[in-house]
Amino acid sequence: MSGLTLLYTLFAYVAIAVFLVGFLARIWKYATTPSPLKIPLTPAPVNSVGVVYRMVQEVGFFKSLFYSNRIIWIGGYLMHIALLITIVKHLRFFFKTTPAALAWITSFEIYVGFIFFGALAFLFLMRLVIDRTYYLSLMQDYVLLIFLMLIAATGILTKYYVRTDIIKVKQFVMGLVQFRPEAIPGDPIFIIHFTLVLLLLIYFPFSKLMHSGGIFFSPTRNQVDDAREVRHVTPWAVKG
Amino acid sequence: MAEEITTTEEKTVDKDIAALLTSPPKRAPEPTPELTGKIVKPKIVQGAAAHYKPHVAKPEIQEKLGFPGTLVENWQEAAVAKMRELLGKYKSLQVYMDICVRCGSCTDKCQYFLSTRDPKNMPAGRAELFRQVYRKYFTTEGKIFGKLAGAVDFDLSLLAEWYSYFHQCSQCRRCSLYCPYGIDTAEISMAAREIMDSIGLGQKYTNEIIGKVHELGNNLGMNEAALRNAIEFVEEEIEEDTGVPVKLPINEEDAEVLLVTPSADFFATPHLESLVGYAKVFHQAGINWTLSTTAAEAGNFGMFVGSYYHMQKIASRIKQAIEELRPKRLVVGECGHAWRVAYAFWNTLIGPFDMLNQKYPRPQHICEFTLDLINRGALKIDKSANDEFVVTFHDSCNVARATRMGDKPGGQFDIPRELIKAVTNKYVDMEYDTIRERTFCCGGGGGLLTDELIDVRVKGAMPRMQALHNVMETHGVNFMALICAICKAQFTKIMPKYGIPMEVAGGVHQLVGRAIVLGAKE
Structure with a gap:
């Protein structure tokens, strides 16, 4: 095993561990902190089925944002949908034989990486252009957007321009999944892409x-x- | 040399503390916003509202409530400790501290931002004052990157900003409606005020009133004799007006209904007119009812300062009155924040209400109560008695976004409107963006209804005034019906500054009272 493979194998495990433990610790905190009073924002559902429906509308369609600010909604919604599709497409690296449904989804070429990048750039621009959000924005807001844009850009490069050998990527990822490390593809663009993703995972539980x-x-x-x-x-x- | 520096520093700190604790200087009133009929998103003006602040509560007011009399010496440490306590006690606070992404959705939704243009009056800008401290003492990000990540030392100048801007929030929850995660600035401003109280920095207006209600049972601080006098006066007025002896029973045992209403209804104008309306409803429906001197206050300012303890202590008077008088039903008069506490919190604070008749909502809003009677034909109504009015309805923020009436979501909008339409012939709604759950606060809620904040109040009312102005121009509206004691007090005070006569503001039950035909039933 090369030093690089060893380094990245350890890095990947550490990043995933920090992400999982950190994320779950936060969720545990949210779940166990009491809510002493009833404070639903009304009109609110009068039963739990209604609450599930309300959540689906918020999480699935960003309903409140839609009615509040259509411009930010378009940017935010596109970004999240593109992110979701990208994550789903990446799942194929985690299966020895790609499930049919996943293969089917993956077979569509919709340039989702470009949409993701474009939406992020749009959100970045909006932060600067609207005086109210420019006032509010903190360093980490810009850093996160730049981070995600770099991940998108390197991803796009590996896919369309400096093509990475995805068979090797899959072997490497499968190796991680099955706890028997395989060599990391030496392609620098891929390594940058992978590094950024791991760093993001580490930062995730401590961030917005x-x-x-x-x-x-x-x-x-x-x-x-x-x-x-x-x-x-x-x-x-x-x-x- | 080193000694000298220390002394200068100490002197500056002393001066800062003195500045923090002194009352705002008397200033000439600021110009009233112009009535254009439009609510525009302004460009931000930093610091535009930094000079507003309410009077600081004197030690005797603070100590009566169990708070330190004045700013404690180790206030920063104490404030951080209190923040830790609250983060562990309130899921809302803990979650809302973490999950804001500063997307900007809320930034143009607050009436105080729209009118003052100060970015610290944008909901996320206001919450940022709290988050700066949270990051500094409670997050890894803040501990590592400090100022760079928006973590700020809780120093005197930040505390001064807390005191100013957390008293420019009426806890109306409009921001929460538009936030993709439902982040509720009311929860954050309540926590901020609770922290400030715990270190000895309280707001005079609210805390004085909490003291009064603990002592005498109502926000106005009137004793039982004064209350009885006021009620006798109302009875005389009604009899003079109508020739019918309508009674307002007090402390009657075993009545069907106990009415708990804001104490302003007993004295203030136009609140009194609604009290007349309630009395006529009970009288004409033939329902045996009573007021209580123990529970002569529906309002609960404990909520404004985020104090669970004081909110529960104030609410416990209602429970005591129920135990003393054994009514079968509990009805609440026209008051926004009071209805929030009654509807959403009473069951938790002083429930369960097993002793009350389970066939009726416990508690029931007076609008639910009256509309139900009208729908069942129990009241004879002459709508033409209100023909001089073209009526619109202002949804009170707390009623609209924190409560319900009836069985269906949104009943809090439909029931008062149906009731108004049942007693008047001419009704018009204001602009879409300013009604129902999208309503603006009157500008005086959440403990802001005090003279020294008059400029904030006049400005905060701007969006509502624009919408009202529009329907006055286009539809000849000349009556804005209200179901909140604070809205009534606020609008009658600030509308004249906008050139709108104060008589335009009045209660829903003022209209009901005028339309009820008293006398023998057919």
Whole structure:
């Protein structure tokens, strides 16, 4: 095993471990922190089926954002959809024989990487152009966008321009999955792409990217509007 | 030399503390925004609202509530400790600290930003004041990258900003409606105020009132004799007006209904007119009802300062009144934040209401109550009594976005409108973006209804005034019906500054009261 392979094998395991442990620790914190009072934003669903529907609308279509700001919605929605498709397409590296459904999805060439990059660039531009978001934006907001754009750009390069041997990539990834390390493809663009992704995984639990898991724990969106019918009690809020 | 520097530093700190604790200087009133009928997204003006702040509560007010009398010496440490406590107690606060992506969706939604143009009045800008401290003391990102990542030392100048800007939020939740994650700035401003109270920096107006309600049972601080006098006066007025002896019973045991209403209804104008309306409804429907001197206040300012303890203590008076008087039903008068506490929190704070009749909502809003009677034909209505009015309805923020009426989501919008339409002939809604869940706050909610914040209040009312102005121009609207004591007090005070007569603001039950035909039933 080359030094590079060893380095990246360790790096990958560390990054995935930090991501998983960090992410789950955050989620655990959100899940276990009590909500002493009923604070759904009304009009709100009056039963839990309705809450699931509300969440689907928010997570699946960014409904509140849609009604709030159509421009940001377009950028944000395109970016997230493109990201989702990209992640799904990448799943083929994790299967020895690609499942038929995945192969079918992957067979469409829709230049999703370009859409992803374009949406990110658009969001970056919007941050600068709208004086209100320019005022609000912090270093990490720009850093994350640049990070994602670099990941997209290197991904696009490996796919269309400086083609990486994806058989070797698959062997490497399968090696990681099956805990018997294989050689990392030496292609520098691929290595940059892979490095950025691992760094992003490490940063993820400590960043605003936690909105991905956090939204499910937002009391204004996940509570049932039944305060009069069902008495809501949490341990610390019960009078001793 | 080193000693000298220390002394200068200490002197500056002392001066900063003194500046923080002193009242805002008296200034000439700022110009009222122009009525153009349009609500425009302004360009930001940094610091434009930095000079507003409410009076700081005196030690005697603070100590009565169990808070330190004045800013404690180790205030920074104490504030961070309190923040840690609250992060562990409120899922909303913990989650909302982490998940804002600063997308900008909320930035043009707050009435205080739209009118003051100060970016710290954008919901995410306001919350940023809290997040700066959160990052510094509670996040890895903040601990490693510090200022670069938006983590800021909790120093006196930041505390001064907290005190100013967290008292320019009426906790109306409009931002939460438009946030993709539902981040509710009300939760953050409540937590901020709770932290400030815990280190001895309280707001005079709200905390004084909390003290009064603990002591005397109502926000106005009137004793039982004064309350009885006021009610007698109302009875005389009604009899003079109508020739019918309509009674407002007090402390009647075993009545069908206990009415809990904001104490402003007993004294203030136009609140009093709604009280007359409730009394006529009960009288004409033949329902045995009572007010209570123990629970002569529906309002609960404990919510404004985020104090679960005080909110529960205030609410416990309602429970006490139920135990004393044994009513079968509990009805709440016209008040926005009070209805939020009643509808969403009472069951948790003082429930369960097993002693009340389970056939009816516990508690029930007066609009639900009256509309139900009208729909069942229990009241004789003469709509033409309100023919001089073209009516519109202002959805109170707390009612609209934190409660419900009836069985269906949105009943809080439909039921008051149906009720108005049942007692008037001419009704017009205001602009789409300013009604129902999209409504703007009146500008005086959340503990801002105090004289020294008048400029903030006048500005905060701007979006509503624009929308009202439009329907006044286009449809001849001359009555804006309200179901909130704070809205009523706020609008009657600030509308004249916009050149709108104060009589345009009034209660929904003011209209109901005028339309009810008293006398023997057919």
